Amino acid sequence: MSKLLKINKGVDEGTKALLEYLLEKDKVEGVITLKTINANQGICYSLITKPEELKDAVPLIPYMPNNEGKLLSRLTLREPLADPIAVVARPCELRAFIELVKRNQGSLKNYLFISHTCPGVYPLETNVNGSLEKKISQYWNKTKNTELIQDTRPACKSCIHFIPDNADIIVSLIGEADLDNNCNIFLSTNKGEEFAAGIEGEIGEKELESKEINLMQNKREEERKKLFEETNIETKGIEGLIEYFGKCIGCHGCSNVCPICYCNLCFFDSQPNETQPSWSESDLDRKGALRLPSGTIFYHLGRLAHISISCIGCGMCTDVCPVNIPISTIFSKVGESVQKAFDYSPGMDVEEPVPFGIYKEEEFTEIGEQ
Amino acid sequence: MNKNFTPKIIYFMCNWCGTGGAESASAHHLYYPENVLPYRVNCTGSLSTVLILRAFIDGADGVIISGCHPGDCHYEDGNFRERKRVATIKSIIESLGLEEDRIWFRYVAHGEGKRFVDTTTEFNDYIKKIGPNPLKERSDT
Known part of the structure; x- marks a missing residue:
């Protein structure tokens, strides 16, 4: 009460x-x-x-x-x-x-x-x-x-x-x-x-x-449930990724409005990630064509790796996307499974530490045995 | 299984145990597959998630990360840090419907030259079985 x-x-x-x-x-x-x-x-x-x-x-x-x-x-x-x-x-x-x-x-x-x-x-x-x-x-x-x-x-x-x-x-x-x-x-x-x-x-x-x-x-x-089924990214694999993120124009608006993306200088805007001419050359040798700007899937996967554990699903990213990529749906879906794997619910309790701050010997032991 | 397929495998090893394992292998004149490319990092705990993803985007067929056995890390918990990151990546990749088993995480100690060779051979055979990374030939990524 x-x-x-x-x-x-x-x-x-x-x-x-x-x-x-x-x-x-x-x-x-x-x-x-x-x-x-x-x-x-x-x-x-x-x-x-x-x-x-x-x-x-x-x-x-x-x-x-x-x-x-x-x-x-x-x-x-x-x-x-x-x-x-x-x-x-x-x-x-x-x-x-x-x-x-x-x-x-x-x-x-x-x-x-x-x-x-x-x-x-x-x-x-x-x-x-x-x-x-x-x-x-x-x-x-x-x-x-x-x-x-x-x-x-x-x-x-x-x-x-x-x-x-x-x-x-x-x-x-x-x-x-x-x-x-x-x-x-x-x-x-x-x-x-x-x-x-x-x-x-x-x-x-x-x-x-x-x-x-x-x-x-x-x-x-x-x-x-309906929304996740409509997006259905988990059954499409690589084709699904390209279908959704292929439209991306690389404005990085989604990371600018994302509350969890708090870095002053994003890795994807930083010097180590600036494309060098020699990289395109080796990519071209293998692929025969190169999407420009390149690294779209890399950017979105990288952002997932950084924030999916803390994604609170506010939907700002989808809202600012100029090419209507359902980013928040995909991030919520992936976030849900990552958060489940870590048994963590973001933003609920300020005393509960973010999983990437504590490391214990007894967790995820199955990964080292592969 | 394509007989002509030679996978490109990136082997991230830590400066201490991982590299030591490779040294032991060379001291015993053991051979590992030539298509495994070793990369030394100071500690597996310093290896960021995006670098592992980048390896796949830039054309690797598989990635192995090997650090010290639990409790042996020279920076106390570097191997546990990386293990947690690998768990994240696997979970992300899996929920996107991609193959999470292209990443292996294994402990190799300084003297375990045989284990280093076994790991590389086993992984090499496994990647040969599952075929090339579909991302590497795509021009629209």
């Missing part, structure tokens, strides 16, 4: 009221949330310190311009925050941040995490072609009725970790029939309770895992 705070406003207004309360009462020094700029033309994350700046905030808009985990890590890369900051983040963004903290790329100290049961986000292009605004009313209707929203990101439709386990405060969205007038906020940690103490609203107790959540879990799992 968790503490439940009921605010008699719609979820959007209720969340904003919570943020305003935190800022006005000086409980936090700042708030990081999504905000519209330039009269709704752009939506971006902002760090807000003045309560009046919150008027343009849209904390629950179904849109993810960046994975916030990466932004949070950049803020605390050198040293932890001195004063508390409240952060509105989606579950996958929190998981990404926790993965980064485990890799010494940030600190959890003084962050107050406000999250929600996540119905998903629309692809970035919806804000470019102006269809985002039209989609929002159906988004909330489907969320009320615990339905899958088919035009959200494929990664969102098939996401099975839509409950934010690490958040201090959880705004309940999925299956809340009355979310236009009622905002149910779970205060799942003591820290969350402390910060929200004194806000106007009813306090009660309720279980977060409702039957609607379970229903959604089942629907997402089905969708995930």
